[in-house]
Amino acid sequence: MTDTDLLRRHGLRVTGPRLAVLEALESHAHLGADEVLRRVRTTLPSVSVQAVYDVLHALADAGLLRRIEPAGHPARYERRTGDNHHHVVCRGCGAVDDVDCAVGHAPCLVPSSTSGFAVEAAEVTFWGLCPACRTTA
Amino acid sequence: MTDTDLLRRHGLRVTGPRLAVLEALESHAHLGADEVLRRVRTTLPSVSVQAVYDVLHALADAGLLRRIEPAGHPARYERRTGDNHHHVVCRGCGAVDDVDCAVGHAPCLVPSSTSGFAVEAAEVTFWGLCPACRTTA
DNA sequence: ACGTATTCTGGAATCATTCAAGTAACCGTC
DNA sequence: GACGGTTACTTGAATGATTCCAGAATACGT
Numbered sequence: 645m646t647d648t649d650l651l652r653r654h655g656l657r658v659t660g661p662r663l664a665v666l667e668a669l670e671s672h673a674h675l676g677a678d679e680v681l682r683r684v685r686t687t688l689p690s691v692s693v694q695a696v697y698d699v700l701h702a703l704a705d706a707g708l709l710r711r712i713e714p715a716g717h718p719a720r721y722e723r724r725t726g727d728n729h730h731h732v733v734c735r736g737c738g739a740v741d742d743v744d745c746a747v748g749h750a751p752c753l754v755p756s757s758t759s760g761f762a763v764e765a766a767e768v769t770f771w772g773l774c775p776a777c778r779t780t781a
Numbered sequence: 782m783t784d785t786d787l788l789r790r791h792g793l794r795v796t797g798p799r800l801a802v803l804e805a806l807e808s809h810a811h812l813g814a815d816e817v818l819r820r821v822r823t824t825l826p827s828v829s830v831q832a833v834y835d836v837l838h839a840l841a842d843a844g845l846l847r848r849i850e851p852a853g854h855p856a857r858y859e860r861r862t863g864d865n866h867h868h869v870v871c872r873g874c875g876a877v878d879d880v881d882c883a884v885g886h887a888p889c890l891v892p893s894s895t896s897g898f899a900v901e902a903a904e905v906t907f908w909g910l911c912p913a914c915r916t917t918a
Numbered sequence: 919a920c921g922t923a924t925t926c927t928g929g930a931a932t933c934a935t936t937c938a939a940g941t942a943a944c945c946g947t948c
Numbered sequence: 949g950a951c952g953g954t955t956a957c958t959t960g961a962a963t964g965a966t967t968c969c970a971g972a973a974t975a976c977g978t
Contacts, residue, residue: 657944657955677934692958697935702956715850715904718934732898741896759878761869763909767852772900794924794975814965829927834966839925855965919978926973932966942957948950 654706661691665699666723669709673722674731674740680721714740714769730768736777743770791843798828802836803860806846810859811868811877817858851877851906867905873914880907 647666651658661684668683669675675683681696700721703709710725714733720740730743773781784803788795798821805820806812812820818833837858840846847862851870857877867880 659944659956661957690958694936694959695957698956711852713850713852715848715856719852732895732900734898735901741898743895758869758880758907758909760912760915761871761878761907761909762915763869763907764872765908767906767908769904769906770895770898770900771902771904772895772898775897778897778899796925796975798926827927831928831967832926835925921978922976924973924975927971929969931968934965935963937962938960940958942955944955945953947952 650708654708656702656706656708659699660688661695661699662703664688664691665696665703666708669721669723673724673742674712674720676718676720678718712740714738728766730770732770732772732774734774734777735771736773736781739774739776741774743768787845791845793839793843793845796836797825798832799836799840801825801828802833802840803845806858806860810861810879811849811857813855813857815855849877851875865903867907869907869909869911871911871914872908873910873917876911876913878911880905 645653647663647670648658650666651662656662664684664687665680667687668680672679672683677696677700680700681691681693684691684696700709700711704711704721707725709721709723711719711721712731713719714731717733717738722742724742732741732743733739782790784800784807785795787803788799793799801821801824802817804824805817809816809820814833814837817837818828818830821828821833837846837848841848841858844862846858846860848856848858849868850856851868854870854875859879861879869878869880870876
């Protein structure tokens with residue numbers, strides 16, 4: 645299935661910026677808005693900052709993109725959606741990588757006491773040092 | 782142990798703003814910097830914005846405060862540190878509450894594959910609706 | 919009490935992101 | 949294959965949380 649089909653299937657118009665954003669995140673996961681913009685502009689030099697933000701929001705709302713916001717870092721986006729995978733974030737350089745759920749099926753989705761909250765989702769973030777920053781430190 | 786002792790024990794100077802910040806977070810956990818400032822100013826009206834940020838950083842660096850940053854919300858601070866407890870965040874109003882770890886001892890601290898990262902900590906955030914927002918919706 | 923390192927004040931600057939108004943483009947219909 | 953309406957994009961400015969800077973004030977060891 646092409647990205648064009650993917651967009652249509654989700655009721656979204658097919659535009660250059662949208663295809664370019666999907667393309668950028670296909671080859672590089674966990675990019676920030678600024679990096680997405682930079683990559684998009686290598687093929688579509690006139691794309692505006694807001695276009696990228698609009699596209700990222702539209703695609704995230706449609707479920708085509710997942711947005712993650714590691715504390716202290718700008719938001720990142722990835723195409724891997726639907727599964728409950730988590731992330732490791734490097735304390736040194738901010739690099740992000742995927743981590744599959746640790747213990748069987750979604751263990752963290754069941755908190756002990758919810759204080760009356762209706763819990764819909766759980767999000768796990770691991771913090772540490774990436775291989776590069778480990779050797780530096 | 783008084784907050785004064787607590788500060789000295791951690792090698793920090795004892796100042797009005799620091800005591801006031803600790804005091805504010807003693808009675809109300811998960812306050813944002815703006816709410817801390819507002820509460821501090823009820824007793825010390827001349828405290829500056831930056832003083833509060835400096836104090837929050839100093840206390841967090843010393844391990845007296847824990848900083849949490851729910852995606853899409855300004856940072857919150859709490860005095861409960863050292864244990865690995867987690868948080869529920871309301872998608873409606875941003876309210877935060879504590880949640881003890883779900884499954885025995887820190888299950889989420891052991892990811893399946895770390896991609897070479899040296900993992901130091903795991904952070905779990907549950908998303909849902911607080912009691913108030915549930916009835917409204 | 920003195921002196922100095924640290925902290926606090928006040929104001930401006932930064933970053934990521936969003937808002938607003940006008941122009942351009944996608945795409946169902948003719 | 950052109951038309952028109954809706955949706956997306958462009959340009960430019962604004963926002964909110966946080967940080968930077970320089971100078972005045974304060975804590976606390978001597």
